[in-house]
Amino acid sequence: MAKNKKVKAQNQRKKKTKVRKADTFSRKVFQTGFWKRNAVGAAIIFILGFGLYLRTLNYEYVLDDQIVVTKNVYVEKGFGGIWDILSTESFQGYFQAQKDLVVGARYRPLSIVTFAIERGILGKNSRQVSHFINALLYGLTGLLLFRILHLFFFKEIEDKWYLGLGFGAALLWTLHPLHTEAVANVKGRDEIMALIGSLATLYYTMKYVEKGKVVSIVMACLSFFLGLLSKETTITFLGVIPLSIYFFQTGKTGKILKANLPLLGVFVLYLVIRVSVIGYLLGDTVVTDIMNNPFAEMSVGQKYATVFYTLLIYLKLCFVPHPLTHDYYPFHIPTMEWSDFLPILSLLLYSAMGLYALLSIRKRSIPSYAILFYLMTISIVSNLFFPIGTFMNERFVYMASIGACIAIGWILLEAFPRWINGFKPLYGSIILAIIALSYGYKTFSRIPAWKSPLSLNASAIKVSKNSARANVFTGTAWFNQYKEMPEGPEKDRALELAGQYVRRAKELYPSYHNANLMLAGVLAEEYKDDGDLAKLLDGFANIARTNPRVAYVFEFLDYLKGRGYEQEIVDFYFRTGKTILIDQELKFNEGLNYLQRGLNVDPNNQRLLEAMAQTYEQLGNSSKAQEFYNRMR
Secondary structure: OHHHHHHHHHHHHHHHOOOOEOOOOOHHHHOOOHHHHOHHHHHHHHHHHHHHHHHHOOOOOOOOHHHHHHOOHHHHOHHHHHHHHHOOOOOHHHHOOOOOOOOOOOOOHHHHHHHHHHHHHHOOOOHHHHHHHHHHHHHHHHHHHHHHHHHHOOOOOOOOHHHOHHHHHHHHHHHOHHHHHHHHOHHHHHHHHHHHHHHHHHHHHHHHHHHOOHHHHHHHHHHHHHHHHHOHHHHHHHHHHHHHHHHHOOOOHHHHHHHHHHHHHHHHHHHHHHHHHHOOOOOOOOOOOOOOOOOOOOOHHHHHHHHHHHHHHHHHHHHOOOOOOOOOOOOOOOOOOOOOHHHHHHHHHHHHHHHHHHHOHHHOEHHHHHHHHHHHHHHOOOOOOOOOOOOOOHHHHOOOHHHHHHHHHHHHHHHHHHHOOOOOHHHHHHHHHHHHHHHHHHHHHHHHHHHOHHHHHHHHHHHOOOOHHHHHHHHHHHHHHHHHOOOOHHHHHHHHHHHHHHHHHHHHOOOOHHHHHHHHHHHHHHHHHHOOHHHHHHHHHHHHHHOOOOHHHHHHHHHHOOOOOHHHHHHHHHHHHHHHHHHHOOOHHHHHHHHHHHHHHOOOOHHHHHHHHHHHHHOOOHHHHHHHHHHOO
């Protein structure tokens, strides 16, 4: 008898190990009363999402906030700048010209329009209002996600709301620490609005498929258009939406096409507008600055090995979000080779995920859907298909993290009870709650990093120690702090720290313009303090060797004119122009520029005139060389 009971238990366990197919939901899920029935769960998600980020209200503007808000001339016009924002490339309001700094340029006007509206209503830029709106939109995004996941994982006979996969996955997503960059940084509103538009499109499209009302597809098209105007990542929902219909509704090809053809039309309209504004779709811009194209100096093999390495980091951070940083620029992310283990591991892991998802797609299994959702939404920011201007960023996984949260929830709430005998769904909910609490704690402790440029860079440099950008930004933050401090030991310490970080940035990336520019400023301030002219000029010469066009070097040397240092300045221009730039670095045009600046100080200096003549002879310009020989006495 005992043996029979054991066999029976084993059979029941085997039966439970089958992967459950995604539920195809009934019309009942679109009936009114959802929010009333799920009021407690909805309140928890909104309060946590909105409440966590209320502490950002008094935080400063950081990073690219100046591009989209504080120094954007169109935003400063308020309502009067809205048409300019809609009709120009998204960096133009800051640079006042289309710079095409990244491949494909950028057209993300909608979030910038909201900043202009804020300015028009308030009469000024208000970081408190901007942060409040971001927090509010994030809380609402959590609610929208909860509603959609309830559609997906609805059961006719439901357990308690807190045991449902829809609530569990939405809770994990709301508390996920990877989202701090998108919400705590004012500029991150484009990410938030793009996801709201994408999720609203998904909701209304599925409602149209279920009920057939024209108003639903109209709302879907409007939501999709607004999402596209927020950020290009919305495009990925052209794949997510038919995938979702297939998994969670009838899955018939006719219905999928009927629902998605209008969205495809909206996408074509968006492309027409984008091309008419920017002038091209992707363009042929070649970006050689590694801060805007980190793969510029890599081989093809190195590029894709490094891309798969970053994809592995993304996957790890979705499940274990530590450590976090806003800076994944060179050389925090190292150049990888296919002989390294981690890119190979990543390729194998992603291949296995994709293969499993495709093999399970006919079964409509939830893990298959979670994987495909993740892969589709991360594809556009992966660098696999076109460069996005950086190795990676935590905000880029803002959409894709939904797939990861669904996977975590499914494992705990549905898979474990089937795989492990005696494992009740309540146990999974308890573990999920513990993970959610740890995510919430991590988010709570991470948010203060975004309080100011100094706090953000101080946080980043602990993780991104080898990032040239993180070092120069940290040095810049300390330098700005130094400029505002009264005289005293703390001011001296701030300058010392500024010098330490910008010198490290230059060491990591010798030709980095911002590092050389900041180093010039630090050297000038150090000179004002110690009066060591030789040290100053040696430092300026070191800057010129790798980046001879740092204008502040010339500005400060002009400042020193008339103070009795003319001979030292002339010697600097000769040594830097002739010995370093022309003879050693073979940078003839830059060297001539330095020699000419020396002649501006001493027009009859024989060494400078001879160096100019000799250089023009090397370049084959004999008439110009003779001109300078004639000026020699």
